[in-house]
Amino acid sequence: MGQCAIIATLLHLCRPMPDHALTSPDPDTADRLLLSARGLCVQADGRTLLDRIDLDLHEGEIVTVIGPNGAGKTTLLKALLGFVTPTAGSVTRSDRLRIGYMPQKLALNPLLPMTVQRFLQQTGADRTMIRQALQETGITGLQQQSLHRVSGGELQRVLLARALLRQPQLLVLDEPAQGVDVCGQADLYRLIATLRDRHHCGVLLVSHDLHLVMAATDTVICLNQHICCQGRPEHVSQHPEYLQLFGRQLAEDIAVYTHHHDHDHDLHGNVTGGCQHGSTLHTHHHGCRHD
Amino acid sequence: MTDALAIDWQLLWLPFAAGIGTALLAGPLGCFVVWQRMAYFGESLAHSALLGVALGLWFHLPPALTVLGTGIALALLLVQLQQRSRFSSDTLLGILSHTLLAAGLVLLAALPNLRVDLDALLFGDLLAVSARDVTLLALLLAVLAVCLWRLWQPLIAITVHEELASAEGIHVARVRTALMLMMAIAVAVAMKVVGVLLMTSLLIIPAAIAQRFARSPEQMAVIASAIGVLAVIGGLLLSWFANSPVGPSIVLFTGVFFLNSLAFSGLRHAGQH
Numbered sequence: 001m002g003q004c005a006i007i008a009t010l011l012h013l014c015r016p017m018p019d020h021a022l023t024s025p026d027p028d029t030a031d032r033l034l035l036s037a038r039g040l041c042v043q044a045d046g047r048t049l050l051d052r053i054d055l056d057l058h059e060g061e062i063v064t065v066i067g068p069n070g071a072g073k074t075t076l077l078k079a080l081l082g083f084v085t086p087t088a089g090s091v092t093r094s095d096r097l098r099i100g101y102m103p104q105k106l107a108l109n110p111l112l113p114m115t116v117q118r119f120l121q122q123t124g125a126d127r128t129m130i131r132q133a134l135q136e137t138g139i140t141g142l143q144q145q146s147l148h149r150v151s152g153g154e155l156q157r158v159l160l161a162r163a164l165l166r167q168p169q170l171l172v173l174d175e176p177a178q179g180v181d182v183c184g185q186a187d188l189y190r191l192i193a194t195l196r197d198r199h200h201c202g203v204l205l206v207s208h209d210l211h212l213v214m215a216a217t218d219t220v221i222c223l224n225q226h227i228c229c230q231g232r233p234e235h236v237s238q239h240p241e242y243l244q245l246f247g248r249q250l251a252e253d254i255a256v257y258t259h260h261h262d263h264d265h266d267l268h269g270n271v272t273g274g275c276q277h278g279s280t281l282h283t284h285h286h287g288c289r290h291d
Numbered sequence: 292m293t294d295a296l297a298i299d300w301q302l303l304w305l306p307f308a309a310g311i312g313t314a315l316l317a318g319p320l321g322c323f324v325v326w327q328r329m330a331y332f333g334e335s336l337a338h339s340a341l342l343g344v345a346l347g348l349w350f351h352l353p354p355a356l357t358v359l360g361t362g363i364a365l366a367l368l369l370v371q372l373q374q375r376s377r378f379s380s381d382t383l384l385g386i387l388s389h390t391l392l393a394a395g396l397v398l399l400a401a402l403p404n405l406r407v408d409l410d411a412l413l414f415g416d417l418l419a420v421s422a423r424d425v426t427l428l429a430l431l432l433a434v435l436a437v438c439l440w441r442l443w444q445p446l447i448a449i450t451v452h453e454e455l456a457s458a459e460g461i462h463v464a465r466v467r468t469a470l471m472l473m474m475a476i477a478v479a480v481a482m483k484v485v486g487v488l489l490m491t492s493l494l495i496i497p498a499a500i501a502q503r504f505a506r507s508p509e510q511m512a513v514i515a516s517a518i519g520v521l522a523v524i525g526g527l528l529l530s531w532f533a534n535s536p537v538g539p540s541i542v543l544f545t546g547v548f549f550l551n552s553l554a555f556s557g558l559r560h561a562g563q564h
Contacts, residue, residue: 081458101458109326112450113505122448123459146506166459 031058034097034170034202035080039089042079049075051226062196062203064213067223073206074104076223077174097170100163104174106155108147116158117143123165133161152179170202189216305425306417310523312432313484318516319439320477321494323470326450331381333491335388336478339365340487341395344412348402355427355479362475365391370468415486415538428480435476442469447508485538493519496545500552518548
């Protein structure tokens with residue numbers, strides 16, 4: 001009997017950890033499951049875009065999907081949001097889930113006159129709520145500005161404010177830092193983590209830049225049509241320099257990260273891999289200081 | 292006849308009412324034509340109108356209704372084909388509009404004792420509008436106004452970003468189809484005012500002018516309506532006093548307004564520097 005118990009315990013320990021145990025940021029609160037996918041497949045024109053994706057997302061959790069161009073990141077978001085019908089598998093969203101969605105790009109028709117205020121009013125929010133949302137996203141006083149005239153970084157924050165005004169239980173952000181300069185990118189990801197803490201919403205994030213999001217995410221899913229690996233990233237916020245350096249290396253990040261696929265989810269390997277490029281990184285760092 | 296310079300309101304109030312009513316609604320609708328790049332769809336509706344007129348003559352129905360019918364058929368057919376085929380919208384529209392135009396021409400030729408007033412069809416016959424015509428136009432315009440009012444926010448939302456609108460719970464495909472049907476209504480009405488050849492100009496030009504001055508979508512719609520109304524008044528007066536064709540006169544006014552707006556905003560731009 002005793003031996004059996006020991007074996008059972010060993011077996012239990014060797015079992016792969018369930019997602020929830022890996023991802024839940026706070027074990028004290030039972031975080032509600034907001035969104036889950038099982039065996040999700042999407043095909044288009046005979047090409048497999050997504051292959052048997054399993055995914056769970058809980059309240060208060062940040063899940064980041066990373067992958068190279070064409071990995072199916074945006075398709076995955078679209079399938080999870082219901083814009084794309086899966087060829088096989090299922091997506092379950094919790095009942096009456098309020099989603100704040102931030103699209104990859106807002107290609108606003110240049111002939112459509114639109115102020116920030118009017119754009120945000122579309123969510124049904126009043127002036128006070130809009131002022132608060134702008135304050136929260138760090139772009140106070142931008143209300144009367146034309147949406148055609150805001151900078152790339154401001155536009156991303158306006159989009160984030162719009163997503164927030166939906167009082168979302170789930171924030172879905174497709175490459176939120178696109179078109180934002182490097183220093184701004186780190187700020188933006190920090191902001192997203194803050195928003196998660198304040199609103200206790202789930203966050204589903206797409207990025208092609210692993211290192212920038214590492215500090216702000218609970219779970220990373222590496223996608224290349226199928227899920228290559230997933231898990232909790234190293235907590236790199238203690239190494240701000242490291243974070244900063246890798247943020248300047250978009251192209252090499254992808255290379256490092258693709259390489260990383262073959263190593264399964266050994267995130268430490270990633271660190272070593274990155275350091276091999278130390279000299280190049282330094283040059284880049286130097287270049288940025290000139291800016 | 293004694294005084295050619297006087298305006299005979301007995302004769303002119305119906306054309307004025309029909310023209311101004313059409314221009315009021317062409318304003319906001321025209322904004323969506325500009326924003327959603329639907330000019331070619333408008334032209335296709337105009338082409339299909341000939342088949343509508345032929346069907347009206349065949350079945351002895353008011354042409355506005357049969358033109359509306361062919362317009363709706365075109366819109367729904369296009370939506371279906373867009374979902375099912377790999378052709379781009381403009382290719383599909385090119386196929387559909389010319390097929391319908393050809394069908395209209397063949398049907399007109401097959402009609403016995405054909406007497407179609409081609410000028411009225413191509414350039415409108417606003418001065419000859421009857422009380423019955425105006426009643427039907429008013430009815431169609433009322434439907435259009437209600438649709439525009441109720442769908443305004445969702446329409447703006449899908450214009451801004453379709454997927455964002457979809458994530459916020461708007462049925463994008465439904466709203467877009469509704470917009471196409473509204474355009475079919477507008478074209479059936481505008482045919483009477485400026486004729487099939489010029490009808491998209493009444494939608495596009497006022498909106499294009501308004502865009503230069505507006506700060507919000509609503510402002511743009513209101514300014515476009517106002518410009519359309521001014522052009523209708525100007526065109527009707529020109530037609531009355533100078534005996535010019537009324538539809539082209541109205542469109543000419545919008546065109547002149549557009550050129551003026553270019554000069555005006557050019558000056559304003561220069562003033563800012």
